[in-house]
Amino acid sequence: MSYRIVHYINQFFGGVGGEEKADLPPEIREGVAGPGLGLAKLLGSEVEIVATIVCGDNYCVSHQEEVGAFIVETLRKHDAQGLIAGPAFNAGRYGMACGFACSAAAQAGFTALAAMYPENPGVELYKAAAYIVPTSDNARGMGAALPPMAALMGKLLRGEKLGSPESEGYIERGVRVNTFYEKIGAERAVDMLLKKLRGEPFVTEYKMPVFDRVTPRPGVEDMTRATIALVTSGGIVPQGNPDHIAASSARNYGEYDISGVNDLQAGAYQTAHGGYDQTYANQDPDRVLPVDVLRDLEKEGRIGKLHHLYYATVGNGTAVSNARKWGREIGEKLRAANVQAVILTST
Amino acid sequence: MKLELHKIRVSQLRFGPSTGLDGSCLVVNAEELRALLLEDSHLADVTLDIAHPGDSVRIMPVKDAIEPRCKLEGPGEVFPGFIGPVETVGEGKTLVLEGMCVLTTGRLVAAQEGIVDMSGPGADYTPFSRTCNLAVVLRPRDDVKLHEAEHACRIAGLKAAHYLASHCKGRPADSVECYEAPSLREGLAACGDLPKVAYIYMLQSQGLLHDTWVYGVDAKRILPTLISPTEIMDGAIVSGNCVSACDKNNTYVHLNNPIIRELYRRHGKELNFAGVIITNENVTLADKQRSSSYAVKLASMLGVDAAVISEEGFGNPDADLVLNCVKAEKAGIRTVLVTDEFAGANGASQSLADSCVEGDACVTGGNANATIILPPMDKVIGDIAQADVIAGGFFGSLKPDGSLEVELQAIMAATNELGFNRLGAYTI
Structure with missing residues (x-):
């Protein structure tokens, strides 16, 4: 089976211009553009980038409803199954735009994947909504970023069962997914307890959360x-x-x-x-x-x-x-x- | 103490003139059982229905699930304090009708009774899609107050289960399981250097229809105490619980507690199953502190190396779970916690309402907020209009075509915290 995907990039990687062009409304380029060239080679014959959306970062961040609808419409028009965005490295607004683009696509039922530096603010905002592949903090890391993007996108499109975030090379989304294990919970519990007692490595099924602590306000004076x-x-x-x-x-x-x-x-x-x-x-x-x-x-x-x-x-x-x-x-x-x-x- | 479970496999139910076994089919005299249950003047009406695995049947709202059992030999009778006298149970021989279940249903006791689908996608999530079920549809009298109605429905389920088992006495068992519960002196001296493991068994006791009963005593009025696992198999612990269906421990799962079964299975080979400590989940901080300290103190008195701790319910009891964990780990007792999760419909929210760094080993029964569409069934036993108010269903959850959109929360025992199921969750 072959798959069709759309690539989302910003005005800079689309060759339109830098900060001064950040208000560019989204436009479609048929086929590949910018980093899509390298990505297309890595995706191989099975996955084809059929179109590229180029959009100014500021425009995307401030016109989310419109851009979201544009992305979903473009995916449908091109009979695509997925959206790949970035890599955005540590560019904050580009990261937020890539994250948003993926969340809009994912919400409409499309496979979606972005790539950016783990400390990009787009990660915290959108990791729950989409898969994000970690990259270095600047574009010199392009060569290293593209292969894991292509590999994970292929797996997601094929619907393969994914392993842990570490083994699959994406940033943990913090999303809990139900699954039927082979063993019942009681057996898993005693297995885990015996490992813990013997000092053997074990993996908890749920890492306890770290909670927000709210500092109480000073008392009301009057x-x-x-x-x-x-x-x-x-x-x-x-x-x-x-x-x-x-x-x-x-x-x-x-x-x-x-x-x-x-x-x-x-x-x-x-x-x-x-x-x-x-x-x-x-x-x-x-x-x-x-x-x-x-x-x-x-x-x-x-x-x-x-x-x-x-x-x-x-x-x-x-x-x-x-x-x-x-x-x-x-x-x-x-x-x-x-x-x-x-x-x-x-x- | 030594208890033999004489198990008779039931593969079919039907109504007939006289209650008893016909091969592996249990015949039920509906009129006789109805008359027995209607002796309780709180009940205006009782109807009985049958559902088998694979049937296009939805049973809702389900209050309790009870496996039919009765004593063959030994002191007391099952469900002491309700059916039997308050005599210590857990010794001798007990008859078990395996493969079947009594499900009590009917007018809603509270907003939190569950769904059992006998086929379709919902059936994968409830263990009671795999048992032959006698649905006991109860209608309390209109003037009976809520708490009395709960009491009447609870007793009716136990009575029905005991009635069915009692009418199968004299039949040879298909299998006999033997469980020993030695004295502390013998038990703790046994098994050489194997690690000693206790089970800290948390019972829902938030009150106001979130209740559990031990020998007929409301669990919120107990101090944590030791109990023999064989007493639990004889029904010493009974559910009076109307909290969310997914993770309330109904009477069936108490009787068949899989953690106890698992600890027995490994006993003498990988561990020394040193004892069961029951504790409660009361709502005040002082109660939580007292019970957690006391339960861990009992574990320390047993000198155990480790404990499995199981929770019942969610939210408020997460605080009890965390207190038990922290205090046990501080006492040098290694813990594994069995819980479930409320991580939001998208799975991205925090799963528990309390947390501790010591809780580094958790097993979960899955995210109860995950939603599922239950397609319409040919037959509904109970009252489907209750879907809108059952916890886990939300407004509009009943579709015009009869299908239901609900959270797993509404499905009976879906995210059971005794580790009854294969369901769990992982992080992506």
């Missing part, structure tokens, strides 16, 4: 003037769950106005959370989102006021990447609303 907001991962939502926040692995969060609400009544609010028994939260939603107590404190003058909006999602099984994104968004909204402090409640 609570009697502070606006306090409530944010919960305990799933308290208006009755009927208008934003359809899922019981587990939430895909969104909700923003709800509690102006004039002094007490969360059963029947008016409920929990959407599927990770705990809902009985007591539904009986009195203040147990998870303490609006009643905050209103008391407001009346007693012990806090300035309770922010009129609260934010809620379901923490149960929700991906950390989503939680981080929403946390940032909610934080920005609260800062814009001049909120001084937040009470975060879980379940």
Whole structure:
């Protein structure tokens, strides 16, 4: 079987110009261009570069939606199965452009591979979305970069089962993929334990993550003037769950106005959370989102006021990447609303 | 202690006038079993159905899975505290109906009951697609409160399993497995220089329908304790757990705990299986600290070199797993952890909610957030409309053609943390 692929490069490697041409909109060259010449030889007769997209780095980074659509359309028009991008070495915007191009292609179901220096910012942003082959930090490493790109692209197109990132020569994407092992987990566990006991090398099936640590802010100096907001991962939502926040692995969060609400009544609010028994939260939603107590404190003058909006999602099984994104968004909204402090409640 | 499991292989189920074995087919008198279960006044109705491997059948929402067992000889009766008296079990002879399972289903007890597909892509992920299943569809009375309903459904499953096994007494076993659980003095002196290995068995005890029962005692009220592995084979540990279906330990996997089986298999050859310590996963920090310290202290008192530690559930219990690991490693006890992962649908998120450098040896049951499309089945036992609220299903997961898009989380025992399955995960 033979495969057709498209090559993505920037204005510099496309021979259009340097920084001054970085605003070049994407254009198509039929066949190979720039580093594609060397790549085509290494790919051999089985894989053909049928077109090259040349795009200015700045244009790509600032017109992602348009460039993404252009890439997918070009792949379809050329009846291609994959996209190869770069190598970008340590050029930051080129790396981001290559990473983005690959993520757009991969999302549309195409095989996608980029190459760049491991510290290129494009790696951190796009390694989860696509395969990235490590290169040296500048174009003098072109000769060394192309062979592993060609080899891995061939394997990916053929759908071969890949070994570890180290053995296949790509940067670990940090993506967990399910697989059926030959042995059941219990047997694998005792095998691993015996190896560990004997001091023999063993490979853990999951490297424990290293967590972000958030340094707490200094305390609020004058609570009697502070606006306090409530944010919960305990799933308290208006009755009927208008934003359809899922019981587990939430895909969104909700923003709800509690102006004039002094007490969360059963029947008016409920929990959407599927990770705990809902009985007591539904009986009195203040147990998870303490609006009643905050209103008391407001009346007693012990806090300035309770922010009129609260934010809620379901923490149960929700991906950390989503939680981080929403946390940032909610934080920005609260800062814009001049909120001084937040009470975060879980379940 | 010595326990013989007298296993009778069941390869088919059918309804008939009298409960008992006809060759390897188990005949079930549906009316008699229904009447037995309806003795519980909390239940308004019970219906029974049968599903075999390969059938175009989906069973959901499944609460518990129970392998039929009963005592043939020895003190007590299986499922002590529920079926049997609170007499110590794990000795003598126990009849096991192998190859079949009782699945309790029906009105949702909570938002977290599971799916069992008997064929199609979902069948690869649940061990209960490979057993002949008697589905016990339970409908508690409308005025019965949630926790009482859970209790009634839990007992009904155990009763049905015990009833079926009891009606097969007198039949010779197809195979007999013998398990010895010697005294500590004998056990620890045996096996020469082989490394002594304990099993630290974490039981879900977050409460509010996330419960496990030991001899009828709520596991959140126990201090970690020693238990003989043969007691577990007699049903000393019962699931009352309504946490996500993929990694809750149902009663079937407790009875057939594969870590215990594996440690027995290697006992005397590669290791000395020194004992089982059960511990819990309570929600407060003080409880977590107390239980982890106590469990590791028991392991130290046994003088073991190493321990397999298995988790139940995810998120909050990850903290218990990490505490157990850190404290054991600090006590000089080498560990392997058995867990599963919630790495997001794209697999790119952190898999665990807690972490430690000591946890350098993990076995995982796979990423429960991975999604799967389950095609429509000719027959659904239970209530398919529950798919939208079952954890792991999300809104819109039930398609107009009857297919379901769900996370593996919704599939019964898909990412089991006792290492029951071949499923795992790797990093690309």
